[in-house]
Amino acid sequence: MVYVTRKTHFNASHRLHNHEKSDEWNRKTFGKCNYPNWHGHNYVLEVTVRGIPDPDTGYVIDLGILKEIMKRRIVDKCDHRNLNLDVDFLKGIIPSTENLVKQFYHELLDEIKAHASDGSELYSVRLFETERNFAEYRP
Amino acid sequence: MVYVTRKTHFNASHRLHNHEKSDEWNRKTFGKCNYPNWHGHNYVLEVTVRGIPDPDTGYVIDLGILKEIMKRRIVDKCDHRNLNLDVDFLKGIIPSTENLVKQFYHELLDEIKAHASDGSELYSVRLFETERNFAEYRP
Amino acid sequence: MVYVTRKTHFNASHRLHNHEKSDEWNRKTFGKCNYPNWHGHNYVLEVTVRGIPDPDTGYVIDLGILKEIMKRRIVDKCDHRNLNLDVDFLKGIIPSTENLVKQFYHELLDEIKAHASDGSELYSVRLFETERNFAEYRP
Amino acid sequence: MVYVTRKTHFNASHRLHNHEKSDEWNRKTFGKCNYPNWHGHNYVLEVTVRGIPDPDTGYVIDLGILKEIMKRRIVDKCDHRNLNLDVDFLKGIIPSTENLVKQFYHELLDEIKAHASDGSELYSVRLFETERNFAEYRP
Amino acid sequence: MVYVTRKTHFNASHRLHNHEKSDEWNRKTFGKCNYPNWHGHNYVLEVTVRGIPDPDTGYVIDLGILKEIMKRRIVDKCDHRNLNLDVDFLKGIIPSTENLVKQFYHELLDEIKAHASDGSELYSVRLFETERNFAEYRP
Amino acid sequence: MVYVTRKTHFNASHRLHNHEKSDEWNRKTFGKCNYPNWHGHNYVLEVTVRGIPDPDTGYVIDLGILKEIMKRRIVDKCDHRNLNLDVDFLKGIIPSTENLVKQFYHELLDEIKAHASDGSELYSVRLFETERNFAEYRP
Numbered sequence: 001m002v003y004v005t006r007k008t009h010f011n012a013s014h015r016l017h018n019h020e021k022s023d024e025w026n027r028k029t030f031g032k033c034n035y036p037n038w039h040g041h042n043y044v045l046e047v048t049v050r051g052i053p054d055p056d057t058g059y060v061i062d063l064g065i066l067k068e069i070m071k072r073r074i075v076d077k078c079d080h081r082n083l084n085l086d087v088d089f090l091k092g093i094i095p096s097t098e099n100l101v102k103q104f105y106h107e108l109l110d111e112i113k114a115h116a117s118d119g120s121e122l123y124s125v126r127l128f129e130t131e132r133n134f135a136e137y138r139p
Numbered sequence: 140m141v142y143v144t145r146k147t148h149f150n151a152s153h154r155l156h157n158h159e160k161s162d163e164w165n166r167k168t169f170g171k172c173n174y175p176n177w178h179g180h181n182y183v184l185e186v187t188v189r190g191i192p193d194p195d196t197g198y199v200i201d202l203g204i205l206k207e208i209m210k211r212r213i214v215d216k217c218d219h220r221n222l223n224l225d226v227d228f229l230k231g232i233i234p235s236t237e238n239l240v241k242q243f244y245h246e247l248l249d250e251i252k253a254h255a256s257d258g259s260e261l262y263s264v265r266l267f268e269t270e271r272n273f274a275e276y277r278p
Numbered sequence: 279m280v281y282v283t284r285k286t287h288f289n290a291s292h293r294l295h296n297h298e299k300s301d302e303w304n305r306k307t308f309g310k311c312n313y314p315n316w317h318g319h320n321y322v323l324e325v326t327v328r329g330i331p332d333p334d335t336g337y338v339i340d341l342g343i344l345k346e347i348m349k350r351r352i353v354d355k356c357d358h359r360n361l362n363l364d365v366d367f368l369k370g371i372i373p374s375t376e377n378l379v380k381q382f383y384h385e386l387l388d389e390i391k392a393h394a395s396d397g398s399e400l401y402s403v404r405l406f407e408t409e410r411n412f413a414e415y416r417p
Numbered sequence: 418m419v420y421v422t423r424k425t426h427f428n429a430s431h432r433l434h435n436h437e438k439s440d441e442w443n444r445k446t447f448g449k450c451n452y453p454n455w456h457g458h459n460y461v462l463e464v465t466v467r468g469i470p471d472p473d474t475g476y477v478i479d480l481g482i483l484k485e486i487m488k489r490r491i492v493d494k495c496d497h498r499n500l501n502l503d504v505d506f507l508k509g510i511i512p513s514t515e516n517l518v519k520q521f522y523h524e525l526l527d528e529i530k531a532h533a534s535d536g537s538e539l540y541s542v543r544l545f546e547t548e549r550n551f552a553e554y555r556p
Numbered sequence: 557m558v559y560v561t562r563k564t565h566f567n568a569s570h571r572l573h574n575h576e577k578s579d580e581w582n583r584k585t586f587g588k589c590n591y592p593n594w595h596g597h598n599y600v601l602e603v604t605v606r607g608i609p610d611p612d613t614g615y616v617i618d619l620g621i622l623k624e625i626m627k628r629r630i631v632d633k634c635d636h637r638n639l640n641l642d643v644d645f646l647k648g649i650i651p652s653t654e655n656l657v658k659q660f661y662h663e664l665l666d667e668i669k670a671h672a673s674d675g676s677e678l679y680s681v682r683l684f685e686t687e688r689n690f691a692e693y694r695p
Numbered sequence: 696m697v698y699v700t701r702k703t704h705f706n707a708s709h710r711l712h713n714h715e716k717s718d719e720w721n722r723k724t725f726g727k728c729n730y731p732n733w734h735g736h737n738y739v740l741e742v743t744v745r746g747i748p749d750p751d752t753g754y755v756i757d758l759g760i761l762k763e764i765m766k767r768r769i770v771d772k773c774d775h776r777n778l779n780l781d782v783d784f785l786k787g788i789i790p791s792t793e794n795l796v797k798q799f800y801h802e803l804l805d806e807i808k809a810h811a812s813d814g815s816e817l818y819s820v821r822l823f824e825t826e827r828n829f830a831e832y833r834p
Contacts, residue, residue: 002515003553011269013152013177018334029335031342037221038152040179042269056435057446058513063550064448082176096336098280130150130181133341136281141793142831157612168613170620195713196724197791202828203726235614237558272619275559289825291708291733296473307474309481315777316708318735320825360732374475376419408706408737411480414420428686430569430594454638455569457596459686499593547567547598574751585752587759652753654697689758692698 003123004060005048008070010079013040014095017084038082044128045074045104049112051120061116069115073107097129101137142262143199144187147209149218152179153234156223177221183267184213184243188251190259200255208254212246236268240276281401282338283326286348288357291318292373295362316360322406323352323382327390329398339394347393351385375407379415420540421477422465425487427496430457431512434501455499461545462491462521466529468537478533486532490524514546518554559679560616561604564626566635569596570651573640594638600684601630601660605668607676617672625671629663653685657693698818699755700743703765705774708735709790712779733777739823740769740799744807746815756811764810768802792824796832 015038016030026034033039047070051060077087083095089107093099105125112122124138154177155169165173172178186209190199216226222234228246232238244264251261263277293316294308304312311317325348329338355365361373367385371377383403390400402416432455433447443451450456464487468477494504500512506524510516522542529539541555571594572586582590589595603626607616633643639651645663649655661681668678680694710733711725721729728734742765746755772782778790784802788794800820807817819833 001555002518003555004515005551005553007549009269011178011180013179016336021334032219035219035225037224038177038179039150039219039221040152040177041150042181053513053515053519056438058433058511058516060515060552080171080174080178082178085176086174094336096331098282098331098338099336101280102331130148132285134283135338136283138279138281140833141796142833143793144829144831146827155614160612192791192793192797195716197711197789197794199793199830233614235609237560237609237616238614240558241609271563273561274616275561277557277559287825289734289736291735294475299473310775313775313781315780316733316735317706317775317777318708318733319706320737358727358730358734360730360734363732364730372475374470376421376470376477377475379419380470408704410424412422413477414422416418416420426686428595428597430596449636452636452642454641455594455596456567456636456638457569457594458567459598497588497591497595499595502593503591547565572753577751650753652748654699654748654755655753657697658748688702690700691755692700694696694698 001050002053002060003048003050004063004066005046006063006066006070007044007046008067008075009042009044010075011040011042012078012081012083013038014083015039016094016096018094038084041129043078044134045070046126046128047108047112048123048126049116049120050123051117054117057117059117060120061112065115066112069108069111073111074104097127097133097135101125101127101135105137105139140189141192141199142187142189143202143205144185145202145205145209146183146185147206147214148181148183149214150179150181151217151220151222152177153222154178155233155235157233177223180268182217183273184209185265185267186247186251187262187265188255188259189262190256193256196256198256199259200251204254205251208247208250212250213243236266236272236274240264240266240274244276244278279328280331280338281326281328282341282344283324284341284344284348285322285324286345286353287320287322288353289318289320290356290359290361291316292361293317294372294374296372316362319407321356322412323348324404324406325386325390326401326404327394327398328401329395332395335395337395338398339390343393344390347386347389351389352382375405375411375413379403379405379413383415383417418467419470419477420465420467421480421483422463423480423483423487424461424463425484425492426459426461427492428457428459429495429498429500430455431500432456433511433513435511455501458546460495461551462487463543463545464525464529465540465543466533466537467540468534471534474534476534477537478529482532483529486525486528490528491521514544514550514552518542518544518552522554522556557606558609558616559604559606560619560622561602562619562622562626563600563602564623564631565598565600566631567596567598568634568637568639569594570639571595572650572652574650594640597685599634600690601626602682602684603664603668604679604682605672605676606679607673610673613673615673616676617668621671622668625664625667629667630660653683653689653691654693657681657683657691661693661695696745697748697755698743698745699758699761700741701758701761701765702739702741703762703770704737704739705770706735706737707773707776707778708733709778710734711789711791713789733779736824738773739829740765741821741823742803742807743818743821744811744815745818746812749812752812754812755815756807760810761807764803764806768806769799792822792828792830796820796822796830800832800834 016033126136128134155172188200265275267273294311404414406412433450466478543553545551572589605617682692684690711728744756821831823829
């Protein structure tokens, strides 16, 4: 099996806040990640597809196509945006890195399947919130 | 001459907007950096002090002290904050990387002078907004 | 399943030497890693926890708590220390990167379990001795 | 189980071209990767060996030996070379990153097995074509 | 004075060869950089503009415009190309990193001057051939 | 003027201690950098030569020769060594990063001058003790 990965990035603002809980609970639970006027990150996104290279091209997936899917489905919607307010597929989600990778995975799954070589599919989505913190969704 | 540099980081939100201009001018001039709901960055800050090492310590400046000055004067005020709304010494400043390095320089100048070895002083402040964009103030 | 990772670092000295073998065996086996006056590294430590995000917080584990556990159990004991002489849980261990990750894993296991979300647990410990050499323990 | 990884690099030229297809098919399929006068990359190669550390050395494999195997079998043959024209074990292969990692894996398998500790073996070969694109072979 | 830098990259093939000298001289002088079938690099390009931020925008130069100039004048001509054969402004130049930065500087000088704030201008061009080798032109 | 830089690395142990002062003064001044059993770093060394490229080669200095000088004069003496005890040209020097770059500069000056193109010379020596701390000597 071969695993191919494409890396990209976007810059966004967010805030951790659970609307079903009190302000006090949120401040205590999330600390400075709950500050009211938002903060932000240079997110780095890595998407990995697993499969067998197509014998004609040597590709598990054309990385130019994967780049375009990642741009259209994730980057164009999140870049320079507020992850709590601006992104359709994140409505109602607390934008922790854990929750983001899960949502991104489901945004990408079908379209990657349709463009990968026979038998290949999305394997994992990894998101770096900072160089020191990252999460990966791999079902 | 020896130049010593200490690197740190903070995560903040911001937006480029000139309040003396129309919304249309702002949208046209700043593009996605003007989006209304903020975006953010993992800022990386490098502060360089130039001078002669103290013969007793071999230090131009104790990097533990420099780290503490950078933390108290810059990081504690900017980290997980909104650079347009939350930082006292940035009030009224358009938070471009160019303007930020100039403000940071003046925040740090006197206190670094007071703690560096004889004849040593702040040389430059460099700020990475992303891995691909950075500014340096070096008067 | 979601995997969350926290990265930190410490600077330490060490030397590869097996006290049950002759000096000649040690010199031949470990080469420059056996030099008598120690050498050292900027170690980079990555700890990964696997589980289901808590629905209230979106966290597999609060990374602030994970950071604190890693600091107290590993970094405070190893940073600016000699890994052969100074660290209680490494006594009698040849401090190869392989052996270090295994010891670190067992130092962290229970306390991470106690603080992670339901059903979550320590997944792996990865240690970079240099940018070119690293080991991972993943039972 | 412990996984140890050694990282190295080489600089090479290549071009994606399937000789069984027309020039038009190649241009359409591979785009700028098919440009006739070659292009090139600073390839970064990571080789991971999995096993149980030897009790006498603390090593899954002596990384000095692994480095020498990687140099002799891969780097000396590929560095400053043309991957389509100059490398014996790549003859007839379209040098996509996917195909390269598979060939590298088979070049390294037996010799690593012979030098690793009892029960240890090659686990994966990862190759970065750029910082943004990489492939891993892990059977 | 503020210095702003924009970083980008391209992948190209090249070979060091002086056509006015013998093949033997070239082999002896350039070693593996003279191998006949080309080799290549992931070049990283950093362009720095020095000046006074415009009071309306906070910009020394709009980095979006600088990015577009770098793309049109350098990246579009060099990416996935052969630096000895394919680039108009490099004809007859031995493509050492030293020579490349000088040519790139002169390609960029006037157009950057035309788009920077009053009194601002191109300060330096830096090119990384690898992570370990780079050159800077700064007249 | 063109500036060319070559980067390399070595791993060493050290300790900050001034033998002319009391143990108490040393503990208070240097803190954990004074711990008795040494600590260590993965040092990264960057050497920059400034000059005019030779018209026959396009080189300010042959980076293969610069690499060999850096290896013989610095790396072979410092790698896997104790900077307080093992290095001839560091005897009696407190091995702060500031002091190291000055000593390295004087070790390299004449030999680089002898091998660079006409009119070229050593410009600066930069040493990273960690990714967060570095010093540069540039007379």
